[in-house]
Amino acid sequence: MHYSPDFVEAQANQRRAAQARRDQLLQSQRHPAGTAGALMISHYSSLDSGLSASQAIDMLRREAADAETIYQSYVLDEQRNLLGTVSLRELILAAPEAAIEQVMVRNIISVSVHTLQEEVARLIRLHDLLAVPVLDDDGCLVGLVTCDEALDVVVEEATEDFHKGALIANHVGNLRDATLGLLYRKRVLWLVLLVFGNLFSGAGIAAFEETIAAHIALVFFLPLLVDSGGNAGAQSATLMVRGLATGEVVMADWLRMLGRECGVALALGATMAVAVASLGMLRGGADIAFIVASSMLVIVLIGSLIGMSLPFLLSRINLDPATASGPLVTSVADAVGVLIYFGIASQVLDI
Amino acid sequence: MHYSPDFVEAQANQRRAAQARRDQLLQSQRHPAGTAGALMISHYSSLDSGLSASQAIDMLRREAADAETIYQSYVLDEQRNLLGTVSLRELILAAPEAAIEQVMVRNIISVSVHTLQEEVARLIRLHDLLAVPVLDDDGCLVGLVTCDEALDVVVEEATEDFHKGALIANHVGNLRDATLGLLYRKRVLWLVLLVFGNLFSGAGIAAFEETIAAHIALVFFLPLLVDSGGNAGAQSATLMVRGLATGEVVMADWLRMLGRECGVALALGATMAVAVASLGMLRGGADIAFIVASSMLVIVLIGSLIGMSLPFLLSRINLDPATASGPLVTSVADAVGVLIYFGIASQVLDI
Incomplete structure (x- = not known):
């Protein structure tokens, strides 16, 4: 469970959530809405390629209170290029002195900051991923999109498609709170166009x-x-x-x-x-x-x-x-x- | 990443996937389609409430190759009643000798085997969960529904709603492979009814x-x-x-x-x-x-x-x-x- 009644955990979650919102706000200014860049969080665990399995576990233990997830870590070279990924399970199972470059999985699925959010969600769904890493134009890791973000994207996209099908202009927001004026504006254009049609x-x-x-x-x-x-x-x-x-x-x-x-x-x-x-x-x-x-x-x-x-x-x-x-x-x-x-x-x- | 080109991991994944399919087949015979019972997997990590944090980590290390996920474990009493949940992160951060009953989170969100799958997906989405535990009528843990299952449910339900809106009988399956006869049967009833309407x-x-x-x-x-x-x-x-x-x-x-x-x-x-x-x-x-x-x-x-x-x-x-x-x-x-x-x-x- 992510959210819990436990106070310390709740505080940490709140802090992480606030940071994630700030991140997303910052990114949405840099990346157009609806792209992986605008959706990604920049809180993830990364490990230097030179570490051993036991050094990696120690490092994650220190990071554990802050990172969004430590269960999946990304292995980076000095230029922050993504080399592979390693799960905490693999690190625990590996011999303590094994180099993480030997343990990690190469050829992983990743997306670009420009990838459309519905495409990101489709990849996560198709491959049953917990998260997918997001790379910038230079191939450097800049964030990740998690499965629960994909869930929101899929629901939003379906709602948008339903509304578009009924020729309602997009972004009605929460239906319950939509004002009379907003609903009028979102519906009137196509209705009048269809009259002439x-x-x-x-x-x-x-x-x-x-x-x-x-x-x-x-x-x-x-x-x-x-x-x-x-x-x-x-x-x-x-x-x-x-x-x-x-x-x-x-x-x-x-x-x-x-x-x-x-x-x-x-x-x-x-x-x-x-x-x-x-x-x-x-x-x-x-x-x-x-x-x-x-x-x-x-x-x-x-x-x-x-x-x-x-x-x-x-x-x-x-x-x-x-x-x-x-x-x-x-x-x-x-x-x-x-x-x-x-x-x-x-x-x-x-x- | 869940699936990887790494051979051993791939083998383990295949074995787990096959087991999960067998589980789902077995459950779908016991639970009606569209309920949490039919959707859940029964591969999860559970821990006895008497263990210490370090004993728990040892136990998970031994289980790690088999269980669907070891990142979130469910703490059970002797009657398999669900007492709480503990993440691997919390176990790693805890003092090694701490009792897991002190570390675990109580009052967690759970569903019944009878809960409808769209309701399960909604809970997972609303609370950003990685998985939600499924309880039987006696309050015993019998399985869990993961975030990536929820993703499939949400897409399926949206497709079904789209089709129903256009008065197409449900379960067309993959559109690309649907036969002429199947499409005729799914579409004809409502079209003829509307003629009379x-x-x-x-x-x-x-x-x-x-x-x-x-x-x-x-x-x-x-x-x-x-x-x-x-x-x-x-x-x-x-x-x-x-x-x-x-x-x-x-x-x-x-x-x-x-x-x-x-x-x-x-x-x-x-x-x-x-x-x-x-x-x-x-x-x-x-x-x-x-x-x-x-x-x-x-x-x-x-x-x-x-x-x-x-x-x-x-x-x-x-x-x-x-x-x-x-x-x-x-x-x-x-x-x-x-x-x-x-x-x-x-x-x-x-x-």
């Missing part, structure tokens, strides 16, 4: 006003068909956004994913077409049944492909793919859905 | 067919107004879903959140009403402008309140609130939006 759907409808006026029953199926494209698109987009965020999927997978998505979307679209065909039959006869079923198939297919591709596209032009998972893909799929539906309807009904 | 919107439109036929210009604003309610609702729902998941917000906050949401939603609705009023003026004159502006205000308000309340409601009836953040809230807000829009329109235009 939805003009395309409205314009699509206006272009087919005569068809609609002649066959008013078509409007009954409008929300159902248009939303189905948006819903299927949101599913595809969410799967890809999360896959890209966790590293399960990379840019190079796009073409293979697209092929699979076509198959899945056709199967989904066909199932949903069957479901609406019967409704179309009931409300408007064979023509309407044919129109809504074929529209459903095409709308779900196109909606899914848009949803699947949008995160890759945003990623490609260096925007955050997370933005694509919610209302953005729904709005795009809506406008396309209106055109497909009334396009098919006017073709069929004008013959 | 959207019948309410269609029925709403059908109920106002005469009004629409007489004022076909109203259809132009349909996607724009209806989607705005869904978008605002998705924002509110996402904020609450994530707030509930991270513990920033609890059930008891609902009423206070509702009050603030009313204020935010009115401000958002008013802004968007101004935006559409001018469009309404351009396309249909003062009547249409009044209808679309007042509809927008009411739709955004109601959509936001639905979005904000739905996660709490689902949570209340023991369903996962995450389900509420995407297409579900959008579909509900859509149906309500149709009724509000055409309700206001028929009132204004029939006078």
Whole structure:
């Protein structure tokens, strides 16, 4: 346990925590937020490469009250270049006179001060590390990022991606304490933008006003068909956004994913077409049944492909793919859905 | 570093990893998935309460090659009841002859085998723990959950919440390797359910067919107004879903959140009403402008309140609130939006 009711320990912890905050403040001024440099703590145990195992243990014993952790020490040469790492367990198990250069583990995983925090967290998670050392541009050890920092990063990044997906501007902070004004400002921009984005759907409808006026029953199926494209698109987009965020999927997978998505979307679209065909039959006869079923198939297919591709596209032009998972893909799929539906309807009904 | 290219260490790690997998398999048969019991490892260092600090260090030195971690040891009485915890650092700093009962920290944070894994991860994150001990129903120590397990839990839970929000059935597994058939099965149920859910919107439109036929210009604003309610609702729902998941917000906050949401939603609705009023003026004159502006205000308000309340409601009836953040809230807000829009329109235009 890190924190304890024991007074001395608590005092030491408080001192360390305060120092860590000061460190992070100092670093955040030097390194941009969201990088390993801004996140790292500079309290770690380092050992000179010339020491023996027993000298190293003695040195750690003296340092133990101050360093963030003595369980993992970094072995440095005179220029503070990182040579390797040695755990307290390895030092205890080693012969007392063994040189730590013989005991230490070489070829360790490290990151640069410029590495993005989500990448640091991913490395820690992937390799089950307790901490990862951070090197500056000269390869010198300047700090480390611990597993519990990675835990905070992962939760923060997920929250940010959730918010972005719902088109909420980032950094709402603690939801409980967010003020009315803050929430308004974080939400209003995209909502207004989407109003104007939805003009395309409205314009699509206006272009087919005569068809609609002649066959008013078509409007009954409008929300159902248009939303189905948006819903299927949101599913595809969410799967890809999360896959890209966790590293399960990379840019190079796009073409293979697209092929699979076509198959899945056709199967989904066909199932949903069957479901609406019967409704179309009931409300408007064979023509309407044919129109809504074929529209459903095409709308779900196109909606899914848009949803699947949008995160890759945003990623490609260096925007955050997370933005694509919610209302953005729904709005795009809506406008396309209106055109497909009334396009098919006017073709069929004008013959 | 946990894993290393060093052969002996690697062998020991492999042995420990294999043992940990066997343990987890065994435990998952005894404890339901998603609980601390199924997640815990049973490799930890324990010390009898009667030992001195130097005896404890000797004992750990002998155990060091096998135990998952020797940096944090649990002090047990004869019935394996957990009395406290002691770190290797504290043992090294203590006088060699000191009793570990004097050195150890009491009142430590622990969880039960039944505690849900997201709760375990939250405790580890909140208190910056390296590991948390797991107790059985008799208060006996049976295992521990480490920080790197918590990291996996947090990522998995976030992925699950993302997928649930997009109404994808859980456990897609690795997205890259998911088969076409699996993705179809995980996605089809909710998509078809929403088709029937959207019948309410269609029925709403059908109920106002005469009004629409007489004022076909109203259809132009349909996607724009209806989607705005869904978008605002998705924002509110996402904020609450994530707030509930991270513990920033609890059930008891609902009423206070509702009050603030009313204020935010009115401000958002008013802004968007101004935006559409001018469009309404351009396309249909003062009547249409009044209808679309007042509809927008009411739709955004109601959509936001639905979005904000739905996660709490689902949570209340023991369903996962995450389900509420995407297409579900959008579909509900859509149906309500149709009724509000055409309700206001028929009132204004029939006078």
